Amino acid sequence: MFSGHLLSVLIWLPILGGFAVLAVGNDSPSTARWASLLVSIATFAASVPLYTEFDPHTAAMQFVERAAWIPSVNAHFALGIDGIAMPLILLTTFTTVLVVIAGWGSVHKRVAQYFGAFLILEGAMIGVFCALDALLFYVFWEVMLIPMFIIIGVWGGPRRVYATIKFFLYTFLGSLLMLVALIYLHLKSGSYDLGDFQRLPLSLTAQTMIFLAFFAAFAVKVPMWPVHTWLPDAHVEAPTGGSVILAAIMLKMGGYGFLRLSLPIAPDASRELSWLIIALSLIAVVYIGFVALAQKDMKKLIAYSSIAHMGFVTLGAFVGYKIFAHTGSQTGIGMALDGSMVQMISHGLISGALFLCVGVMYDRVHSRDIDAYGGVVNTMPIFASFMVLFALANAGLPGTSGFVGEFLVILASFKGNVWYAFFAAVTLILGAAYTLWLVKRVIFGPIANDKVAALKDVDGREFLVLGLLAVAVLLVGLWPAPLLDAMHASTQHLTQQLLVSKLVP
């Protein structure tokens, strides 16, 4: 029906659906809930053909659409996906369904607006992943901030104003610099087409400036050390659904940006500055791993854990330059990029699941403090099984998705420098330490207090959400081949792109 416009549908269906839900108003929350569920499921269903009809043998953009948008500046409404964007879009549509179901019973304030915001956010995020036009990319990038800003600001915790402003300023300042870089590239190339940007020869100085401008935008989103401190605050104040989307999808924008913009547009600067990214990534793994150990708030702990895990994404994205420099061969670069991508998908599933787990407990006890819990397994055995599974996945257990990306990145990093692998592998110890210590204090032990004693195990709705995520986590862990096959052509293509110098002769 919509053949040829599938990506447009995926963007506009949730956005228009979101506005429709807003129009329903807060007076009939039930209608708003059902309508949102319908829209999110429809969007997910519509996104499935992206995988089933995806051609994994080409790195070229697929499902391409292109229409004139702002002719005066030669900007187009150009969409398309490759093996890097496709899995992230599926992750987005999948996660949004779960967030809608999860918010079903736990949100009672301004219900229509809550769900509407998430649907609009979904459309904008999909837009980021499939925009092929830099201006369009930027518009979606910024539009995405607004619903999230509102979600944290309206449904958030007590310090939500501080958190939203910090979140907004951090990300907005970063993206302004990106806009400057995009305009510069437009002036140089006369187009806003990302493909033209990628083909545009640039001097090393220009590339470096562009790289740093992109870096400001993407490093904040990932987030990389030391521009990460907005994330724990935002997570702590955000409602459960907000945390899930933030962790599962929005952080991926940074990783995606590095892969889609930084590496292909400024490959030489990326090579020159790869040491910086690698260093910051390893600091994220080690330093943040220790910081996570010290957290007393469950959401903060998971937030810090996210930062550490996202370190693998950036490490995998940039370690390829060192592999090439060290071995003189490109073998291993693709593995690092594969690992980086799988880590993004996996982290989306696992961190989303962990935030949902915290949400399940928070809905009952209204506390995020680790000290407020203890012995939850006694009263919530089914929930505890899920939580332990996701915790183990977070610790990178083989057989779960958490292992695949980290394993590939560590294997590949060794080819760059044994010390990269050494510091990256520290996550095996630290990741297990902070995650299992959390489980020990929250889940196991005797019943700690009356609130824990009064806990009811998960209901059918919560079971469904956690169960779907558990299946996804295990599926990716036990059989990651389909995911990697879909990405293979694109990561190989990216390998070529990042190795070919585009310096002005």
Added chain:
Amino acid sequence: MESIYLTIVLAPLVAAILAGIGGRAIGRVGAQSVTILGVATSFALSALVLKRMVFDGAPSFDGSVYTWLVSDGVTMQVGFLIDHLSALMMVVVTFVSLMVHIYTIGYMRDDPGYQRFFSYISLFTFSMLMLVMANNFMQLFFGWEAVGVVSYLLIGFWYTRPTANFASMKAFLVNRVGDFGFVLGIAAVLYYSGSLDYSTVFAHAQAIAAARLQITPTISWSAISFTCICLFIGAMGKSAQMPLHVWLPDSMEGPTPISALIHAATMVTAGIFMVARMSPLFELSNTALSTVLVIGATTAFFMGLLGVVANDIKRVIAYSTLSQLGYMTAALGASAYASAIFHLMTHAFFKALLFLAAGSVIIAMHHEQDMRKMGGLRKYLPITYWTFLIGSLALIGFPGTAGFFSKDALIDAVGRSHLPGAGYATVCLTAGAFVTALYTFRMFFMTFHGEERMDHHTREHLHESPWVVTLPLVLLAIPSAVVGWFTIRPLLFGGFFAGAIQVAPTHDVLGAMASEFHGPGAFLLGAIAGLPVWLAVAGVACAWLFFLKRPQLADAAERRFHGLYRILVAKYGFDWFNENVLAAGARRLGGGLWRFGDQDLIDGVMVDGSARTVGWFSSVLRTVQSGYLYHYAFAMILGLASLLMWLLWRT
């Protein structure tokens, strides 16, 4: 043929899922039946596989089941390598597992987590089989971590006990320290051979041996030594070698059946198995072999000593396990891989027997584990007594028992090694024979002989355990007693592991022994005159004198050697160091980085600081916007001047 292997692996997995997820639906009997059926199927088929390979001469199998992933030209598969080594391991694992399954019916009878327990031990069996049957490093690591997780879940099985939760986390984290090395080793393997499949990697072994690994621009290490030592660090975690042994004694917090299955017979021997599997790599690095040898021998002797001062019956056996694992590790270091696997097998039987028998004692004692409150149990628990005695004799290497053949050959083999550290290792292992006998029979006498030190109530209820408990004891006692007679020749000297284990001619200590081997009877006669047997007898005698005949002598010795006694009771201070220096240090470091790095430096100075800077800047701007024309004019002139100067300076 492949479907047999798949069934062997999947039967326990399916059973575990049924008992775990459907536990409430199928009930206690359903859970025990389905899991026992699953593991019995695995055992029967494993035995069939072994029989076909050994007696019918079936070739080994190396094939993949499915492609896990393909990345950058590297194919990682789930697949099986079935040769004599893995087939033997499969039989040992499934047999002990089956015994433990049956035993569990009696031991966990009153436990509310009955189905969950069966589910876990079946899941463990699946994981362990995946580990030993792997034909590549990825799957090896999968099984490696999976057994670790089940071990974690089972040590913390009684999750309301804080000590159990602490022990389970400790076990997982210490193992993760080992895995840290293991992963680096795997990465090195991939780097140098371009594959994770055993066959390809072993084919590239010489290339790895020729390579150097650049550690710093000026320092480079031998790649093969680096790889092997990294892999061995993984083995140290799983097989509890010093200093990564600290988790095993604490793992006794778990129910006794899993102490027998996981923490004695199977999982902890995964490291031994892995190094034997990697023999084509280890043979190329004398440095790595020496490291293995010295660490193993040290563990064998010094961990055995701790068994002498422990009073918890399970902990004594746990220290004994550490010590015996040390023996096996030392044998690996001496390139006597076959000897290590032989001892692994006999140890699996007699140590599982000892743990299960100790469990029988514990049930009778109403979950009292302190041997100081036992004594004289012989007449109440006759079957347990006799089987425990057989296990103890096998453990100390009493002539004729299974443990005698494996241990005596092992010490002999290590004594023939010429690697650096072999002399030290031989002394440790030989002296260890005395220590082993001392702690074993101290435990034996304190538990079953002497005065009855339990309270009146306990004594009244003392009775032998039900048949589901004693049957596995008897079935394990048989191989513990006799299996050595039949297996020493084929396993050690008959080329049983040809193709699976490679030994360089210069390292071939077992080959040298083979020429002197004239059957188990002659071996027995020859060994009776040897030092280890006499030391073992002396150890039993000492135990009898100090702990049964004249207990006051033990107290006197304790006072006389008070310093030594304190060191042993403190377990050499490893736990203290780990908890107060490493764990506390990590927590303090994390807290410090968070407060000073994140909150003070990044947020305080940079983020909020820049917010303040903006505030300051805008306040300046506010004063600048004074409305006086000459201020504006002055600012414009100043700006123009700076712009001009900048342009001049640029050109």
